[in-house]
Amino acid sequence: MRTKDDEKKEALFQATIKLVNDIGFVASSVSKIAKEAGVSPATLYVYYKNKEDLLVSTYIDIKLDLSQAILADMDDSLPIRDILENVWHSIFSYVSNNLEYYKFMEQFANSPYSALVDRQAVEQYFVPLTNVMQRGIEQKIIKPVDRHILAAFLFHPVSYLANPRLCQEFELTETDIETAFTMAWDAIKL
Amino acid sequence: MRTKDDEKKEALFQATIKLVNDIGFVASSVSKIAKEAGVSPATLYVYYKNKEDLLVSTYIDIKLDLSQAILADMDDSLPIRDILENVWHSIFSYVSNNLEYYKFMEQFANSPYSALVDRQAVEQYFVPLTNVMQRGIEQKIIKPVDRHILAAFLFHPVSYLANPRLCQEFELTETDIETAFTMAWDAIKL
Amino acid sequence: MRTKDDEKKEALFQATIKLVNDIGFVASSVSKIAKEAGVSPATLYVYYKNKEDLLVSTYIDIKLDLSQAILADMDDSLPIRDILENVWHSIFSYVSNNLEYYKFMEQFANSPYSALVDRQAVEQYFVPLTNVMQRGIEQKIIKPVDRHILAAFLFHPVSYLANPRLCQEFELTETDIETAFTMAWDAIKL
Amino acid sequence: MRTKDDEKKEALFQATIKLVNDIGFVASSVSKIAKEAGVSPATLYVYYKNKEDLLVSTYIDIKLDLSQAILADMDDSLPIRDILENVWHSIFSYVSNNLEYYKFMEQFANSPYSALVDRQAVEQYFVPLTNVMQRGIEQKIIKPVDRHILAAFLFHPVSYLANPRLCQEFELTETDIETAFTMAWDAIKL
DNA sequence: GATGAATGAGTGTTCATTCAT
DNA sequence: CATGAATGAACACTCATTCAT
Structure with a gap:
C-alpha cells in the first residue's frame, strides 16, 4: 500500500494558514485549501476528520509551537521583571518570524x-508562565489582580501592535517594542 | 416623523445586528437577515448596494454612535487623567448597555x-479624543509614544476584558474596572 | 415579482416519478431530477423544503389520487362482492393507466x-374501503381475520401481478384479471 | 477446514447482510462493509469484482440457501395440499429463524x-416446487392459471405478512399463519 | 418601491474504485 | 494476498444576487 505522506499533511497545514490569512476564515473552503495544498478535497479527509478538525488541529499545533518557543527561553532563576521582558521579546520575535x-x-x-x-488543555501549555505571574503577586511585585486582567495588559497589547491588519499604517521599531514593554510593566507592577 | 422607508432601513439595521449575534457572521445570510427584518431579500437591495454595503454601513453607524456616546460626556476643562477615566467608563457603560x-x-x-x-473616516469620529492624548503628551503628562501604542494600553484592554467570549469564566466587578483603569493609566502616564 | 409557476411544480412532480422509475430511488439525485424537470437544482428548493419533502409529497399526492380514483367508482349500495370486484378493477385500471x-x-x-x-393520514383516504370489509365480516360474508391479512390477499396480489419488474416475462390478459379476482375472493370469502 | 480466504469471504458476506439491515441499502458503502468485515476496502475487490458483484452474489447465495431449506423438507409422496402447507410453514420458519x-x-x-x-438461474432452484404446482393443475386440484398468478396468492402474501416494516402494528400468531394458508389454498384450489 | 421566483456557483462531505507497496 | 492512501465525481443543499411583475 501507499505510505502516508507527511509532506501532504504539512502541505495542508501550510495551505490552511496561507488561505485563512489571504482570504479570511469564511472564504477558506475545503476545496480551496485542498487545491492550494495540491491534493484532492477527498484526500484532506484522509488526514483530518472534517473541516472543523483541520482548523482546530492547525490552531492547536501553532499554539503548542508558540508555547514551546516562549518557554524554551524562560529562565526561572532571573528576576520576575526580566523573565517577563524575555517573554515579551520572545512573543515579538515569534510573531515577527511567524507572522502567518x-x-x-x-x-x-x-x-x-x-x-x-479544549481551552484548559491549551492553557496547560502556558502554566510555567502563569506560575511566574502568580509568584510575582505573592512577592508583592505584581498587582494582585485576576490573571485575565494581567494578560490584558501584558499580552494583549502585543497582539494589537503586532497585527498589521489593525495597525496598518504604523511600523513598529525595536525601540517601540522596548517602550511598549515598559508601559506593560508599569501597568502590572505594584 | 419617520417615513416608511426609514422604518425598513432601521429594521434591516437591527436585524443584521441581531442575526450576527444570534447565529454568527458566517451564518447570517442575506435572506435570513431580510426575513428577520420582515422584508424581501430583493428589498434589501433597495437600501443597500449589496451584502458588503449592508455590513460595512451597519458597522460604521455603530462606530459613529459609540463615538458620540463617548464624546458627549467629554469635558475638555477637566484634568487629562479625569477625562480619560470618564472615557474609560463611558466605553464600559456603552458596551454594557449595547452589548449587541x-x-x-x-x-x-x-x-x-x-x-x-474607510479607516480614516472612522478615526475622524474620535479626533477630540486623539487631541486629548496629544495634549497630554505636550504637557508631559503622558508618555510621548505613537497614538497606536497608547491605544493598545488604553482601549484595547477594555475590549478584551469586556468580551465575554474571551473571558468566559471570569466576571468583571466594578472594582475590577477601576483597577483596570489605574493599570492603564500607570502604563501611559509619564 | 415573478409569479409561482405551477408548470414548474408539475414538471418536478413528473420528473421525480420518471427518474425514480428509470434509474431507481438511490440514483435519483436532486440535480438529476431538477435537470429532468428543466429547472435549476436551487429552484427545486423553492417548491420543496428538501429532497425528503419532494419524495414524500410526491408519494402522498399519488396515494391521494389513487384513493380518489378507487372511491369515485364505489357504490355502497351494491353487494359486497360486487363492490370489491369494482375496486379490484379500479385498481387494475388505475395501475394500467398510471403505471409510472x-x-x-x-x-x-x-x-x-x-x-x-404519516401512515394514519394516508389510511384515512381508504376508510370507506376498510368499512366495506368490516361490513363483510359483520355480515359473515368475509372471513373474520385481521384487515392486514385480508389486504394481503385482496390488494397485494394485484400489486405483484401488475408489477412488470417482478413479473417481466408474463403479460396479463383481461381474463387473467377476472380469474385473479375470483381467486382473491375465494381466499377471503367465508 | 476452511482456508483463511474463505473466512474473509464469509466475513464480507455476513458484514454485507448486517450492515444492510442495520443502516439500510443506501448507506451501506463499500468501505463500511469492509470495515465491518474487518478487512480493507481494497481486499474486498480481491473477492468480488465490484460492489454490484458483492450484493448480487450475496443475494443469490441467500436465495439458494432458502430454496434448499424449503426443498429439504419437501416430501413428494404427500398429497399436494400437504406439500404446499409444508412449504408454507417452511418459508415462515426460514424467515423467522433468518430474519436478517x-x-x-x-x-x-x-x-x-x-x-x-439472472432470474432464470434463480428460478431453477425452485423447479421442484413449480413441478408440484404443475402436477396439481394436471390433477385438477389447482386452478389452471399461470404460475405467476399462483405465486401471487401462495407466496407473495407470506412475504407481505412476514414483513415487519409493512405490518408494523400487527403481530402474527401461529393461528394467523394457519388461517392465512387456508386462505391461500382457497384461492388456488379448484 | 417592493417583491417572491429563479439561478449559477459554490459549500462540506462521501462514494466506489485504483494505486503503490 | 493484502493493504491504507489517494482521488474524480457525485451528493444534498445554500448562497448572494437578479429578474419580471
Missing part, C-alpha cells in the same frame, strides 16, 4: 471554531 | 469585511 | 423514506 | 441491483 502563524491564531480565536477548542 | 452593538463590532472587525472600511 | 405512478409508489414504499409518511 | 437474510432479500429485491440477477 500569528495571524491565523488571531483569525481563529475570533471565529466560531474557537469555541470547539 | 459591541459584539457585532467585534465580529465585524475580525471579518474580511473590515478591510473595506 | 404505481411503480413510483412501489419503489417509495420499499425505500427508507416510507418511514417518514 | 430475509430482510436483506427484501431490500435487495427493491433495489435497482435486482435487475442484474
